[in-house]
Amino acid sequence: MKKRILVAILVVAMVASLAVVFAGCDNAPKTFNPDGVFKIGAIYINSQNDNSGYTYAHHTAIKKAMANLYLDEDRLAIVDNVPEEDDAVNAAIDTLVGQGCDLIIGISFGYINAMNNKAKEYPNVLFTHATGYMSNDTNFNNYFGRIYQARYLAGIAAGLKSLEIKNNKIGYVSAYTTAYAETASGINAFAMGAIAANPDAKVYVKKLGSWGNETMEKSLAEALIQEGCGVISQHCDSAQPQIAAQNAEVFGCGYNSDMTAQAPDAHLTATVWHWDVYYQKAILTAMGGMENFMEKMGKDYYAGLKEGLVGVSPLSKNCAAGTDKAIEAVSKLILSGEWDVFSGVKLSVDAQGKITKTNADLKDCNGNVIVEAGGKSVDDSVIKSTMNYLIEGVIGDYDIKE
């Protein structure tokens, strides 16, 4: 009899516990930020412990933005070393959602499809993707910047230096050339800046064929210097092109970080991103809810010099006299919104900061007219990936006639 009572009690206990379990996993959709603690998830292509490069730039920017908003570091969850493969990105997103993240940041272009799909799977989590082009109306946007505006300014520094050293050849080590609008626009803007300061300047481009390869970056820069280039610019991660310039006693413009430390006697100024500008705004608006985020940040966030998302690093002592004045004058013009780089108005700027505007066709290096004289800037050709040409004055070696 006792046994039966015991069995009965056990059965009741089991049923009751099952009921509790089922009650726990109700299938009703969770709302945005259900626990009230706003958490950020980040997916990195390299390690969060890097001390330079792309991941480092984003990681420090996110941390800076969070510090500015007085958010504790434990509000940030990270999955790093995530390759650009859908499976890996899906797993990273699942992990971050599981940890209760409300805003998920993906920093690499190749995360695009996985993020797009997962945004549909988790409608109550916000997704934001760097350098991409996909988005939806409710919880997925992308962000990028008019880095070409900053490159134009760096080009002015290079052009003035080329005047000073009386060498019109400027070298440029680029990850890719016309295969990506990002690299093509960088080369074009830099060349236009250089030509604005020195009308005889020619920009010689060498293609790396990958986003990072230190050995090749150095040997390409050395080849450019040996061909006679006096200023070396770059669109690649490492400081090797600047170190090559330093060794050969020529000059250079870096990218991503101020490379004056690596090349103290060569570096002029670097084109840099201020990603924290975006992150701070994105986190703040996301904390105000999903609609607020999508409304304030937009589906395609595309900012530039004006918003402070891009810029040039402090000018070094190696810059030619008047570089500060020339750059300041042109930045003012860009900030005012009355002129932009890829337009039918050509600038020429001197060391006194005097700007002369002339209407002229913007032509590619094969002579095709891109923008007619006086025409409006084809600013959107960068995000729409239609900039697949190099402009007049650029001498590239590969796939130039593609």
Added chain:
Amino acid sequence: MELFAMFIASVIVYGIPLLYGTVGEIITEKSGSLNLGVEGIMAVGAIIGYLVGSKADSMFVAMLFAFLAAAFMGLIFAVLTVTLKANQNVTGLTITTFGLGFYFFIGKAVGSDWKLLGGNLKEAYANIDIPLLSKIPYVGDMFFSHNIFVYLGIIIAIVVFIYLFKTKAGLKTRAIGENPAAADAAGINVNLYKYLNIIIGAGIMGLGGLAMGLKMDGSFEGSNCWINGYGWIAIALVIFAKWNPLIAIAGTFVFGFFNSLQVYSGSFATSYPNAFGWLASIPTEFYKALPFIITALVLIISSIRKKKVPDEPTAMGLNYYREDR
């Protein structure tokens, strides 16, 4: 013409680390061990050699520690494969994974205190002009004005050739690589010779790694290793060189030629559009694949020729079990 001289100089400077890796691997393989850890061993030699050398501000110390650190990696390989009879392929790959991990671990641990190439180390790395010969126009710039590692690498290759093919110790080493049981029966201490050759071979690879690190001005950037796949090319080059250090010298420059061609082909195309304009239409990726295509061709040709004595050491890659005799 000047462009051409620069091109050849670049072929030599960027090719030379390959020679160290190749010669080190030749010694190892001649003693019957296939060490796939070249990439990792070079990385360890490079970072330890560079860090200790720049701290001590001496090229000699840098070279010594590059050699010793890499030799230690060789010792690990030898203990695992010779004494413990672990699979050589797996052990080699493990050494590569470990070596690269070690490289990044140490590099990131040093962090912002990192010093770029400078001081005595930089002076010792500068190009050395060989008297008289370096004065010959063009030829001097191409061949007789290089950094210390270029000359040292060629000397090491010649010394290793003499060791392997002209000395008794070399004969014993080759005997072990062909048939360890017979060598053992002839009274050769198989394990001792295997240990020594693996360790010295690894040490030579480490010097190549250091040459690579110095070429990069010792700038650690954390996303890319200084060695950059050269270790793998070196393994292919061993086959190309038919296990002969002298052919390896030539092979190094053939491989270096294609490596540099991807850098200079654009320069040739723009400077001489009529003669070399066609170079611009070849994609970069093709040059990257070329060394391996050539190696595959060499393998095919040598297997068609069916020599009586194959170039490849017969017992290479097989562990020697004394009890199985």
